Each structure stands twice: as C-alpha cells, then as structure tokens.
Amino acid sequence: MIYEVSVGERRLSVDVATDGRFLIDDAVVAAETAEIVRGRQWSVRIAGRSHEVTVLTTGPLRLLVDGLETPASALDERAAAAARGARAARGGRHELRAPMPGLLKTVHVAEGDVVERDAPLMTLVAMKMENELLAPARGRIVRLAVGAGTKVEGGAMLAVLEEAD
C-alpha cells in the first residue's frame, strides 16, 4: 500500500513493501525501526542516525521527532482521493466550532440572520476569560446548534454559516 505522507511542509510517498522494506518516493531506504511503546513510540535508525519518534496526538497527527514537534499525516491512496473530494464539495459553507471548551454565555444572532464578516456571533467564557467568536465571512446563519448558557466541549459545532454575496 502506498501512502501520501506529509511531515511539516514536506510531502513524500511512502510504500511499505511486503518484505518490510520501505520505499520513499520510489527509492529504497535502509531504515530499521523498533516499536518501543505500542502505537506510540518508535526508535528509527537510518544509516546510523538514531531518531526517536513519538505520536503526540492522532487526530490530527502530531509527531515529536528528536524533541521537535511537527504536524504530519499519512493517507492511503483511497483516503487521499476522498479528502480531495471533500475539500472540493465544502464550498462556501463554514462550520463554526468552539475553539476551546467553555460556557456559551451569549448568542448574538438568530438562525436566518445575515451577518457581516467579523461580526460577533457568540461570547464564549473559558478560563474565566470572555472570548467573542466572530463571523469568518459575510453570510447567513443557516443553523444554530446551541443556545446561550450551554457548556460546550472544544471542537463542538456551534453554528453553520453560508457565505452570501
């Protein structure tokens, strides 16, 4: 199976051959790996260089490579194609999600409202600080998922905005 891999800004194609050898961008790499903690940490040796790689988080994937943190992703060919499709279909629709866990103190808009870009939509209280969540673009609020007084988790869907001209 061939994977489309990103490490920071870099893009690589990685193929794990049936004999366990790795091909990177179609070239065989003399790498030896040892899984130290199952699913979490590997020691990798490449031409004598010793690297320690830890999976910090999986969604999204973040790796710690010799003490440096880097975002990464690995999609097999089918998933990569699907991701390209999803991106194309999203169009001018914005899902507004809670940037952090907190209490939704005030909701300044109603479903159907047309708001300007950067208009305050909601006030979220987190860590005793009040944060105004602003409209990412001019558009119509087509869905309000939560009301004032709701406790929300980080990443929770708050509203959907469709861009308007």
Add this chain to the structure above:
Amino acid sequence: MRVIRACHELGIRAVAVYSDVDRGALHVRLADEAYPIGPASPRESYLAIPKLIEVALRAKCDAVHPGYGFLAENAEFADAVQGAGLVFVGPPGDVQRKLGEKTQARRLAQGVGVPVAEGTLEPLRDQGHARREAERVGYPVMLKAAGGGGGKGMRPVASPAELDAAWRLSSSEAAGAFGSSAMFIEKLIEHARHVEMQILADAHGGIVWLGERDCSIQRRHQKLIEESPAPSVDDALRERLGDAAVRIARAAGYRNAGTVEFLVDARGGFSFLEVNTRLQVEHPVTELVTGLDLVALQLRIAAGEPLPFAQGDVRRRGAAIECRVTAEDVRLGFVPATGRIALLREPAGPGVRVDSGLFEGLTVTSDYDPLLMKLIVHGADRGEALARARRAVRETIVAGLPTSLAFHSYVLNEPDFVAGQYDTGYVATHWPPRTPTPLDDSAVTAAALVAVLATRGRATRRPVASPDGTWARAGREEALR
C-alpha cells in the same frame, strides 16, 4: 504536591482534599490523609470554605496552606481558618484585603514613595468616568479589575472606540472572578517587562527580599516562562526594586511569603503593579537561585518563628528558568486542550527540577487550570541555564494531548529571547514562528515512516470499519484543519 513535599521533609503530617475528578490525583496518593470535598465544580469543592474548614477540623490539622490558586488570595478564607482556631499559612485576612483591592494597593504604594503607573487611584464610577479618565491619562490605557489580579478582567484599550467592548467584557469577567465589577485605569506602558520581587516577612517585623523574576513571556496575561535574574535588571535596579517591595510590605503589615509585581520600562524606570498575597507558581525559580525552601519557610513563619536569616545573608547564585508546560494547543493560539496522558517522560539530570502532578493514564479535563508540569533548571549563569532548559525540554515527552512544549522549544532557541531582549509583547510579536520546523532529511524520513506505521497500526487494530468509515473520517479531519 509542593506543600506535601515540604511537610514531609519537616516531619509534618500532610492532609489533602480532593474533588470527585481528582480521586486518583498524585497529591491524594502522596498525602498522609485525604478527604473528598465534592464535585469537580470549584464552587462546590475547592472554593467551598465551610467544607474545607470542616475537613481541617475533622482531621485535627494545626494549619492550612492554601496553595497557589483557588482560595490562596481570599481574605474570607484566611479569616475563616483563623476563626476556626487554625493557623493560616499566608498573610492574614486584613492584609490581603488591604492589598487585594488594587486601587487601595496603588494608594498604599504611592504613600510610601513607590512609583505607580499614571491612572486612577479610586475605582471608576461608570463607563463615562472611564472615558474621561482614559482621555486624561491618554491612550493606550489598561482597563483593569480593582477586585483582583492574576490577569483576569483586564484589557488593553488602544483607542476610545475600543473602550465600550473592553468595559463590557472585563467588568463582566471581573464580576465572575472576584465578585466585584469595579474597574480602574492605568496608563499602558509599552515595551515593559513584567518583573516581580519575592519577599518574606515574619510576625516579628523581619522582612527580606530574595530576588526578582522576569515573567514577561505571557499570553492572555498568563505566564509561560519565568527567569531569575531578570536580563533587564542590574544590581542597582535590583536593590531599588527590593527596597520598594519591602517598603510596601512594611506599610501593609505583611506576613509570610509574597510577591510585589512591577513593570520595568525600556529605560530602567519602574512602576508598581500589584502584590500577590500568596506563594506563586513560579516560586521554584527563586528557590533554585537562593537555595531556600520557600514552602518550609512559609510553614516556619506561620508557626511564629522569626526569619532564620537577615537581608545580608541572602545569597543568589547562578540563573534559573522555569517553563510552564500547559495543556494548550499553541498552534491554535493557546486554546486549552483536554485528553489522556498516553506517554510521559519527565526530564532529569544535572540542574533539572520537575514539579508535576502528571502520570500516564491521567485524564486532563477542562475543569481546572491547564498547567500540567513545571520544568525548572538552574545553571551557573544564564547561558548554562538556557542550554539546560533546551536539553530538558528536548528530553520531555507528554503524549496524548497538545501541550505548550513546542512553544518552549522554539522560544529557548529564539535569538531575541536568547539575547534577553524581550518584553510583555514578546508572544504577540514572535508566535507563531514564521519558519517551519527545522527537521533534516533523515529526521523527516524517520517521521514519515512512523506516520505510516502509526496510521496503519490504528487501522488494523480497528478491524470493523466504523459506520462512517475512513472516507468520512478523512473528510472530517480535513474540515477541522
């Protein structure tokens, strides 16, 4: 944890309290006795004064140490502890009240000849009053809560247009955090450094200053890195700050450990900010430089002992740096993160101290402060301390949730920080970094292989496809980007 350690070294029995979510916490396991005080919500547990007093009496405690957060700067709690016939390890309630109301503290400082930033010395009456005072002082100003500090209920206001929103958000925050929406205005000092002076005062009139800490590396007015000595403070300025701190403490009738905060401007002038009437999170920096155990000294002062040394006996040696490792996504502007600690490696070796409550399996929730671990290093000079800090951060692994370690790793190598050229605007001007992570080809290859192994491993360990499948998952991940 920190207090339990000092107790155990002094042969004192340590009693801990915990909320429901903290049943498995390290402080519960290391204490000699531990008692539940209610649900996760602080109001019903860690802030519930009657419950805390009841536990202290039931466990036959002699004294109560309030820690650094929650009720550590609550005069009512200090009074309640004393009222119950127990010893409060910290300044008495009346001292806390005198210094806790920030405009009163400003008047007190001015009264003993310590410079304060231009602004209001009484709480503002209303928004109109705020507008007139801001015009008088001149923009930019800082709008601050009078009822308490710690970065809550304060906002910079650059122009009259911003005042209304700042007033609304800050006064509402202040009401929530301090139970008072009283505000005041201070001239905003640009390019200032946040420098604070550690003091100790006993019950017999003995007051000493121990040295300063630079705490300018902050986001949302919350500190991320502290160091001592402060790069901007020379011996003469240190003496002046120490002397100012002692004068304020004496005027307030201060007792126990405390911190007097100042802003130091680019020309070496300083102005008083506020007094933190408690031990602070960053106290280990001073402990490493002075070789003193501040919590042990707090306990001895609370027991009525005089300070065991005089000002001239305080020796400062080398340099110390603290990194506050927090559960925050630093790439998304320091938003709090939650998750389970999947893998943990704490640094060790020469000159490294770790104050942490972490363990593998711990679930970090959004119930409390996002501070996970304090990593403090000491070196013969700032250069050695920096090298040690870099080495220690590189050794540290906290996997399972986003943490601030990437931020620390970056800042400890960033030229302006390394040169000691930074002020409170540092995070805004230096983060996120413009240059990508400098991984060499070999490291990128290693990372790419692990990305594949980890992704493939997760897929094979979940043999039954979830209903929405990989396609939807990939789409969702893309959408979250």
